[in-house]
Amino acid sequence: MKKILELITDELKTAFAAGGYDAAYAKAVLSNRPDLCEYQCNGAMAAAKAYHKKPIEIAQAAVAELEGKPMFEEVKAVMPGFINIKIAKEFLAEYMNQMQEDACLGYEKAETPKTIIVDYGGANVAKPLHIGHLRSAIIGETVKRLARFVGHKAIGDVHLGDWGLQMGLIITELQERQPELPYFDPNFEGEYPKEAPFTIGELEEIYPAASAKSKVDETFRERAQEATLKLQSGYAPYRAIWKHIMHVSLADLKKNYSNLHVEFDLWKGESDAQPYIPDMIQDLVDKGLAYESEGALVVDIAEPSDTKELPPCIVRKSDGAALYATSDLATIVEREKDFAPDMYIYLADKRQDLHFTQVFRVAKKAGIVKPDADMRFLGFGTMNGKDGKPFKTREGGVMRLETLTRDITDAVYNRIMENRTIDEDEARQTAEIVGLSALKYGDLSNQAAKDYIFDMERFISFEGNTGPYILYTIVRIKSILAKYHSQKEQQTAVEDAKILPAAGDSEKALMLSLANFSEMIDNSFAELAPHKICQYIYELSNVTNKFYHETKIIGEEDKARQASYIQLISLTKNVLLQCIDILGFEAPERM
Numbered sequence: 001m002k003k004i005l006e007l008i009t010d011e012l013k014t015a016f017a018a019g020g021y022d023a024a025y026a027k028a029v030l031s032n033r034p035d036l037c038e039y040q041c042n043g044a045m046a047a048a049k050a051y052h053k054k055p056i057e058i059a060q061a062a063v064a065e066l067e068g069k070p071m072f073e074e075v076k077a078v079m080p081g082f083i084n085i086k087i088a089k090e091f092l093a094e095y096m097n098q099m100q101e102d103a104c105l106g107y108e109k110a111e112t113p114k115t116i117i118v119d120y121g122g123a124n125v126a127k128p129l130h131i132g133h134l135r136s137a138i139i140g141e142t143v144k145r146l147a148r149f150v151g152h153k154a155i156g157d158v159h160l161g162d163w164g165l166q167m168g169l170i171i172t173e174l175q176e177r178q179p180e181l182p183y184f185d186p187n188f189e190g191e192y193p194k195e196a197p198f199t200i201g202e203l204e205e206i207y208p209a210a211s212a213k214s215k216v217d218e219t220f221r222e223r224a225q226e227a228t229l230k231l232q233s234g235y236a237p238y239r240a241i242w243k244h245i246m247h248v249s250l251a252d253l254k255k256n257y258s259n260l261h262v263e264f265d266l267w268k269g270e271s272d273a274q275p276y277i278p279d280m281i282q283d284l285v286d287k288g289l290a291y292e293s294e295g296a297l298v299v300d301i302a303e304p305s306d307t308k309e310l311p312p313c314i315v316r317k318s319d320g321a322a323l324y325a326t327s328d329l330a331t332i333v334e335r336e337k338d339f340a341p342d343m344y345i346y347l348a349d350k351r352q353d354l355h356f357t358q359v360f361r362v363a364k365k366a367g368i369v370k371p372d373a374d375m376r377f378l379g380f381g382t383m384n385g386k387d388g389k390p391f392k393t394r395e396g397g398v399m400r401l402e403t404l405t406r407d408i409t410d411a412v413y414n415r416i417m418e419n420r421t422i423d424e425d426e427a428r429q430t431a432e433i434v435g436l437s438a439l440k441y442g443d444l445s446n447q448a449a450k451d452y453i454f455d456m457e458r459f460i461s462f463e464g465n466t467g468p469y470i471l472y473t474i475v476r477i478k479s480i481l482a483k484y485h486s487q488k489e490q491q492t493a494v495e496d497a498k499i500l501p502a503a504g505d506s507e508k509a510l511m512l513s514l515a516n517f518s519e520m521i522d523n524s525f526a527e528l529a530p531h532k533i534c535q536y537i538y539e540l541s542n543v544t545n546k547f548y549h550e551t552k553i554i555g556e557e558d559k560a561r562q563a564s565y566i567q568l569i570s571l572t573k574n575v576l577l578q579c580i581d582i583l584g585f586e587a588p589e590r591m
Contacts, residue, residue, distance in 0.1 A: 001098050001108065003108075003519050003522070005519055009027055012026035012083070014065070015061075015066050016047075016058075018065045021047050021051065025046055026041060027042075030516070031084070037076070037086055039085040041059075042083075043058075044062065045082075055081020059078075060077040062077070063083060070090070071087065072088055073089065090501045092501070092508065095515055096567075099575075106518055107149070108518070109150065109151030110152055113151050114152045115152070115155070115339055116152050116342065117157060117335055117339065117341045118140055118143055118147070118155065118345045118347070119140075119157050119347065120137065120140020120347035121136065121159050121257075122348065123161065124160070124161035125245055125246060125249035125253070125269070126167075126245055128252070128256075128400050128402075129253065129256045129257070129401040130401055131391055131398065131399050131401055131404055133401060134383065135383060135443060135448075136347045137262045138443055139380060139443070139444065139448055139530060140262075140347040141262045143347070143378065147345075150525050155266060155339060156264045158264040158266065158267050159270070160253075160270070162242075163269060166211075167242055168226070168227035168228030169207065169214055170207055170210060171238055171242075172227050178197060183237040183238070184237070188237070200252045254267075256401060256402055259405060260436070261586075268331075272331070272334060273327050273330035274327075274330070276334055277322055280329060281315060289362075290315060294318065299315060299362050299365070301313050301357070301365070303361075311354075311358075328359045329363060329368065345376050346375075346377050347378050351379070352379060353377060360377070363375070376528065378448060379448070383443065383452060384451055386453060388453070391454050405439060409431050409432050409435035411457075411460050412430075412468070413428055413435075416430060422590060426590070433471075434460075434468050435460070437580070437585040438456075438460045441459075441534060441585070442454070444530045444533070445535075462591075469538075469541060470541055471580075473544055473576065474576050475591045476545075477569050477572060477576075480548075481566065481570060484553070484562075497560070497564060498564065499511075499571070506550045507551065510572065511568070513540045514571060514572060514575055530583065533583060537576055540575065553566070
């Protein structure tokens, strides 16, 4: 079904055209003065310049055409030329009923679905997930889910860091610790063990130890570089170790991502792109795009429209080694072969903006993707502590993600147990659900590009613009519905009941908020802006709670009106549940 703004705009276009004015000037928008009207049209202001008339004259002509239309309760032309609109309660109620009957809550899916790659993992194997991975994971997951709801085929790729010096460091450190392993015996000819010679805990200790050693021991670093080269050249013993590293790391990464309700369709890494690099680089050379500069191979990316100088993209270092840009370009080659995406979305720290500008431009210049390929970088800011600096543990280290989720879950559990309304087991299960909402909403409610302060006390509050407040609103609706359906005398055909025209202002305000759902979804996807979903459900929760406090739902004696209320809050619940599903969390039954 059409968005409510489209329906209003259609009427405005007819009115403008009837008055002899270009219908392109007729566009409805949400009112920026809700105390005066619900929607408005400012097209007469622009049309006045084209037609050399006073804006108010054009607005009055349009209003004259709109008078008596059943869609509108009130349409006014006000100085200097605005058209203020209030929707008819009957029209709005029918719009609610159509939303209620539609599986997608009235949202029209994309007519031409696109294939979209969402690259939002970026974790390194052999390292634990830490809070630096949080924003990419939860913003990326929301963008993927949003794209799917809009109607596209969105493919999430973790794009692991699994190829490079870190592997050589682990292998070399492992050799020092366990030289008796068959991988380090040049005369070994049997099959290598199926079991890894380390646990995830040991592996996560090996890498930082090796990394620290390489900074002070030049010989150790050279051995690690040699091991990296042998691994990348296909040396069987080291490939066997690498497979162990991947198996152990992936199991742990999948568990931790799953705890965040983050799921990837592809568990590929930089290693998967390596076979594509030689031909890709040769193609860049053959096309005259890549040239030598101080021993390195580079591609110019500067364009005449640039407002600042942009350096060339290095695709091969002077020592012959590949870089992140090389790997990312080769990954695009692989993705074009496998999926031919219509759109790419990359999630990373906003400081990576230059990197992705370089990669996107090289990909287009080289014909790896089409010249008009839709390639977007969604850069995010940092999560900071109350001191305004990047969030750290009390000891000053980088906090593991599982530690952060445990801490926030424990804090929610303690808050729930203060009320003692449910038993400990249910409280623990509820705390896990509410804790995840607090963590995700606390992040997603901020504009992605901005830094924000991680404030656990505020995030877990059941009041204000927080995840728990949104869930509390949903749980309150569930409670009302359960109470209604538990009363035998209420066992009427409520399923067949219709939402009636609003009886009061708070009821109409709730309907107006629900009517904006489709518009919000389109805007959020167009701008890749999850925070707009958060803004919407916070406002929707506020008007829902105002309606609840001003309306006797269970005590309403008019059964038709009561059934209408039940249908309305059922629709509200469904909209809220759909939104939090896109945001990547769920609601408990009780709080």
